[in-house]
Amino acid sequence: MPLVILSGFQAVKEGLIENSEIFSGRPVTPFYQAVxxxxxxxFSNGHTWKQQRKFGIVTMRKLGMGKKGVQSQIEEEACQLVETYAHAKGQPLDPSLPILNSVCNVICALVFGHRYSVDDEQFLKLMSSIECxxxxxxxxxxxxxxxxxxLMKHIKWPYKKAFAAVDVVLSHARKETEAHRMQLAEHDPRDFIDYYLLQMEKSKNDPTSTYDEPNLFQCISDLFVAGTDTTSATLQWGLLLxxxxxxxxxxxxxxxEDAFGSSQSIGYQDRKKVPFTFAVIHEIQRFKCILLAGNPRETVQDVTVLGSFIPKxxxxxxxxxxxxxDPKIWETPRKFNPxxxxxxxxxxxxxxxxxxxxAGARECPGKEMAKMELFTFFTSLLRAFTFKLPEGVTEVNSEPAKGLTMTPQHYKLCAIPRLSES
Structure with missing residues (x-):
């Protein structure tokens, strides 16, 4: 297959934004076709992708504006995360698993309508499968x-674990869907599954509809895999920095402290009150870019970018x-600089x-939710604790672990409660 790399902001902008629809295809490789x-x-294209994506964006907006919307769920998980760190009483801890638990539970609340206890067997199995x-x-x-x-279809042993992990997420989605179907309230949808089941019923006589259970289960898998690892890794880098x-x-x-004191709750709507903190969060994302490369696209028709012809x-x-x-864009590109x-x-x-x-037609549908999570978790943790290296540790490994996402190597830190600092 022919492949073109867009390098530099102008090439990326002209391709993904100015020719958004032409670059809206997704190459489906053999492994992801099987998955x-x-x-x-x-991993969908054409009519299926357009319908599923539009539904996802509209539904997430509805859930965000509900009485117990996404923001309140994120605030609840942020409180749980602060409590978990507080139990360490300033002793060294690995921050990664509690962060992963909290971020995953936000998705659970959005999709299933409820959170899980961190020692729940089903939740642990789901977490392990997503990580795998x-x-x-x-x-x-x-x-x-x-x-x-x-050849690999005949040599199954290296892939058993990966395919089994995918099956765990899909079977959990299937189980939750059946439970939702038994108590579906037409006028009071609670979560993503409720909205999807109502849409399936509404569209059952539409021959162009792609609303069915296989698409629902894969949408749930997409939300978990795409929405858990990226946000979790960014927060881990943030604490390390x-x-x-x-x-x-x-x-x-x-x-x-100056903006909110010690008692006032902080929500995403308050971000303008703390511009430096908001800048720090964005600089964490830039300086410790968790993507090895942007998600691949595929051209759906011939196009010319920066004078270069790219075929369909x-x-x-x-x-x-x-x-x-890029040093032409950023003043100190290789330094952490809010x-x-x-x-x-x-x-x-x-x-x-x-x-x-x-960017463009394939921009992440969960972008706003991820921003809300990063802001709420980060401000909650920095308000409650001062983070320091364990005694005797003078340096940390800032090289990312290998993989499709650039997550930090495992590290330990001390979360010192700020009330006890004096």
Whole structure:
């Protein structure tokens, strides 16, 4: 298959934004064809993709505006995360699993209408399966399957665990759907599954409808896999950067304290009150870009980008690192510098060059929810704790672990309750 890499902001912008519809295809490789069968949102194309994506975006907006919408669920999980860290009483802890639990529970509340206890057997199984699905991508056996699928179909042992992990998520979605169907309230949908079941019923006589159970189950899988690992990894990098940049951590804490005191709750709607903190969150995303490359696209017709002809059916890979580390765009691209997102008066500046959620027709549908999570979790943790390295540890490994997402190596830190600092 022909492949073109878009390198530099102008190439990425002209391709993904200015020619958004032409670059809206998704190449479906042999492994992901076997896993997703072109269902759901991430790995579908054409009419199926357009219908499923539109439904996903509209439904997430509805859930966000409900009485117990997404923001309140995120705030609840942030409180649970603070409590979990507080139980360590300032002793060294690995922050990754509690973060993963909390982020995953936000998706559970959105999709299933309820959260799980962190020691619930089903929840632990679901978490393990999501992690397995994410870490398999980019491995030797994944790439081997893509290269020689006809052979790998006969050598099943390297893929048993990966396919079993996918089955766990899909079977859990199936089980939850059956439970929802038994108590479906037509005028009071509670979550993503309720809305989808109502849409299936509404569209049952429409021959063009793609609303069916296989698409529902794959949409749920897409939400979990895409919405858990990325947000979790970004928060882990954020805490690590606060440990290694105590001056910035202190400045964030002072700004939060000045804006909200010690009792007022903080929601995403309050982000304008803490421009430096908001800039720090964006700089974490830029400086520790968790994407190895942007999600691949495929051209659905011939197109010319920056004078270069690209034929229909070409795989397109946006090189996000060429954008987020470009010295022509960023003052200190290889240094952690929140001023990249502040103007001379200290006000937050949104930069179009930060393309970590994609852009154009294939932009991540969960972008707003991810932003809400990052802001709420980060401010809650920095308000409650000062993060430091364990005694005797003088440096940390800042190199990412290998994989499709650039997650931190496992590390430990101390979450010192701020009330006890004095």
């Amino acid at each position: 997703a069968q072109e269902k759901g949102i991430v 699905s994410v870490t398999f991508g980019g491995t030797f056996f994944h790439l081997l399957y893509e290269a020689v699928p006809w 606060m440990v290694t940049h105590p001056d910035i951590q202190e400045k964030v804490q002072k700004e939060i 059916g070409t795989v397109i890979v946006p090189d996000v690192h060429s954008v987020v580390y 001023n990249h997102f502040l103007d001379k008066d200290g006000k937050f500046v949104d930069r179009e060059e930060l393309l970590l959620f994609g």
